[in-house]
Amino acid sequence: MLTHIFDIDGTLTKSGNDLWFLTMQELCDPSAFKALVLEWEAKSKTYENSYTLLVGTLDLLRNIENAEEKIFNTAKKLTLGLLDSDLVPKQALITLRQSIHACDLIVLSTANYVEAAKGFTAALLERQLISLYEYNRLVILATNTDWEKYSVECFNMGDVKIHTFYRYLQQEKYPLKVPDKVFIDDPQFNDASLANESLEVVVVDNAKNRSYKRNTGFERVFW
Numbered sequence: 001m002l003t004h005i006f007d008i009d010g011t012l013t014k015s016g017n018d019l020w021f022l023t024m025q026e027l028c029d030p031s032a033f034k035a036l037v038l039e040w041e042a043k044s045k046t047y048e049n050s051y052t053l054l055v056g057t058l059d060l061l062r063n064i065e066n067a068e069e070k071i072f073n074t075a076k077k078l079t080l081g082l083l084d085s086d087l088v089p090k091q092a093l094i095t096l097r098q099s100i101h102a103c104d105l106i107v108l109s110t111a112n113y114v115e116a117a118k119g120f121t122a123a124l125l126e127r128q129l130i131s132l133y134e135y136n137r138l139v140i141l142a143t144n145t146d147w148e149k150y151s152v153e154c155f156n157m158g159d160v161k162i163h164t165f166y167r168y169l170q171q172e173k174y175p176l177k178v179p180d181k182v183f184i185d186d187p188q189f190n191d192a193s194l195a196n197e198s199l200e201v202v203v204v205d206n207a208k209n210r211s212y213k214r215n216t217g218f219e220r221v222f223w
Contacts, residue, residue: 003179004099005165005194008110008120010185012096014087015206019120020112022078023071028060036060045189047158050111054143058150068115068147075112075119076126083127091223092204093129095183100134105174107139107165111157111190114142141168162193187212 009018024033040053061067082088100106110117117140125135141164144153156164169176181200184191187209195201200217203209 001104001175001177002102003105003107003177003181004103005107005109005179005182005198006096006099007182007184007186007191007194008108008112008117010206011183011204012088012092012120013082014089015185015204017082017087019075019078019082019116023074023112023116024057024060026074026078027064027067027070028057032060033057047155047160050157051152051155054152054155058145058152062150067150068145071113071115072119072122075116076123077119079120079123080127083123083129088124089223091221093124095223097130097134099181099183100130100137103180105139106137107141107168107179109141109156109161109165109194110143111155111161112142114140114144117142139168141165157190159193161191162197165194185209 006012009020013019021037036053036056040049043049064070079088108117108121121130121135121138121140124130125132141156141161143156145151146153154160154164165179166176179194179198181202182191182194182198183202183204184194185204185206187195187201187203198217200219201214202219202221203212205220205222
């Protein structure tokens with residue numbers, strides 16, 4: 001069973017255009033969100049500190065009615081804007097579509113909310129950059145939230161990403177095997193578990209990942 005996994009932010013979007021940050025900036029109180037981000041940036045880059053940031057933004061979202069729907073709609077609108085500004089590389093989408101048709105299983109794995117990831121793919125479908133068949137083939141593994149309690153059920157970041165993937169294989173009764181290829185931009189932190197487990201790693205070049213390399217099954221792309 002051939003499996004490819006794609007990260008979204010910084011991989012299918014240009015580096016610096018993080019759909020989670022853009023969505024939260026639009027939905028949350030600007031000054032309160034900025035304070036959370038500054039506090040996070042001042043700390044070391046760990047899963048725990050990123051989780052604290054996520055929980056803080058969930059508290060800010062409590063004042064918004066239908067947060068789940070608004071995250072989807074906002075992420076979709078923002079993705080349409082990124083497309084208009086050529087901030088979703090054409091080659092990235094070509095590669096994604098090629099993988100959809102070549103693979104038995106094609107996964108989008110992101111630390112963003114599942115609703116935002118769905119908004120991203122809905123924008124691609126609306127612009128006819130992927131077909132309905134291709135849209136339906138995409139499996140989204142993302143951060144899941146209990147919106148009644150505004151609590152995190154699964155924060156799909158770092159080491160959790162590969163466990164979320166394996167859990168999905170088990171649930172769907174697929175053979176339990178490592179990914180054949182992953183397309184990522186943060187192989188040393190957010191996507192490290194995917195990079196460590198996959199047979200092949202494709203890294204989308206940016207200033208922060210240029211020190212990363214491995215001896216086999218490695219490609220660096222510049223889209």
